[in-house]
Amino acid sequence: MSKFQLYNTLTRKLEDFEPAVSGRVGMYVCGPTVYGPPHLGHTRGPILFDVLRRFMEQQGWSVRFVKNITDVGHLVGDGDEGEDKLQKQARLEQIEPMEVAQSYTDAYNAVMDKMNVRRPSIEPKASGHIIEQIEMIQTILSKGLAYESKGSVYFDVAAYAKDHHYGELSGRVIEELMAGAGEQARSLEGQEEKRNANDFALWKKASPEHIMQWSSPWGKGYPGWHIECSAMSAKYLGTQFDIHGGGMDLLFPHHEGEIAQSCAAHGVNPARFWVHHNMITINGQKMAKSLNNGILAEDLFSGNHALLAQPYSPMTLRFFVLQAHYRSTLDFSNDALQAAQKGLQRMQAAWKTAQGLKASASSSLEMADLHQACAEAMRNDLATPQVIAHLFEWARRINLVNDGRETLDQAGLDQALELFRTYYFEVLGMQLEGSGDDQGLVSAMQVLLDLRAQAKADKNYALSDSIRDRLAEAGFQIKDGKDGSSWSRS
RNA sequence: GGUCGGAUGGCCGAGUGGCUAGGCACAGGUCUGCAAAACCUCUUACACCGGUUCGAAUCCGGUUCCGACCUCCA
Incomplete structure (x- = not known):
């Protein structure tokens, strides 16, 4: 049996994956920044890492899966209210950032639940780990790889690069970053306090209108973007764990920053494997506010969007996402979604058919080969499109048996059902839709079917x-x- | 400008040098009172130009397009 091969962005190669600690996997995935409702771009990563987790559990490993919620940073007067106005309002009328973050966290998790994405083992919030982040910043400061400047603390990339390889994950070359960063970066806020344009904030001094702020050795402020992931992953998974995941857009600077911080503070790259999924496009274009083609997950489910011809269910979305490999870009279009929906229906119909099949005395076809093929595909860098292709072949065989063209004995039938249960439900994490049909509906439908059968028997076709x-x-x-x-x- | 990744049949989308992924759509057929569903058939497409090889969608070089990142981003 071949080993589980996973593409490691760090080495840009497929590598055999084994947990560092036998039987136990530590996985950290960058979660959402909760400043808005989840859109389609927020769905791919969670689906991928949910499948990865499920697959690893199916290997018999126990997985500690940590996914953070980023609830610090901006959230400055979301509605553009000025400071004065804010201060004059009664307290309960003020924007309470925690409340905003909570409502978007809930919205995010509601979408995850609909897509049957299991909740992580631990879902830490950045705001709940300020102390850990401050401690980590102090460690980095003590090593001389960061400096304080006007109430903020910056990571000293140049100092770090003397003894470390800054850019090992993203392939950035430090000299070019130093040279090229100049022009565009100038306009950014706070550049003048940095020794170098590439230095990134570990701690930012809070401006007066910045509502979310905490006390620190450097005054009131809030943590930088990258430090939360470093601090929380180290806290719950140790200074080095097995897998760190996220979108390709996070490669630089976010994950590069994490590596630098962790190497600076703990002396090791935090993750052995870095796994990145590709982006989603819409009708061939990237989703962007300026293009006005951003689709919220809930819009997809309701069909309430100018670009959508109809609603698409959460399972259609999940199925659609898994029909492409996670390292390829995936393009959303009505045609593609409708194709996925049809295919999904066919798959579900075959499952229902399979459950109703009666065993024959002997089998005329195999099922073990498909089981093997699905296992191989998953081990091959999570080739979910191939798993789905094999499951379609499974559906074809089930239908042949149902048509009486092929037969399965009890053992073969059991094997067939087990295969689908394992790969479709457990590993791919698909769910039957319409399973909310209650018994009353089922009974009522049976009455109608009986009446229609009678009408047909009476040759009353107009009625049937x-x-x-x-x-x-x-x-x-x-x-x-x-x-x-x-x-x-x- | 720099870094990285793509270009596959009507559409989506796999493909880790030889053994024609798969889905959807279209068409023909079986079945059916008519349909639908189901099943069978629809027997090879890989941007372009060179090269390596007995053999290339797959490896190498070049060209043209496209995208992501370099600034908050899944």
């Missing part, structure tokens, strides 16, 4: 067709088979 058509309008599809009729949501 009317039942079928009206149910279709109501969103239920009737399927006539040899052994009677069944229904599904269309």
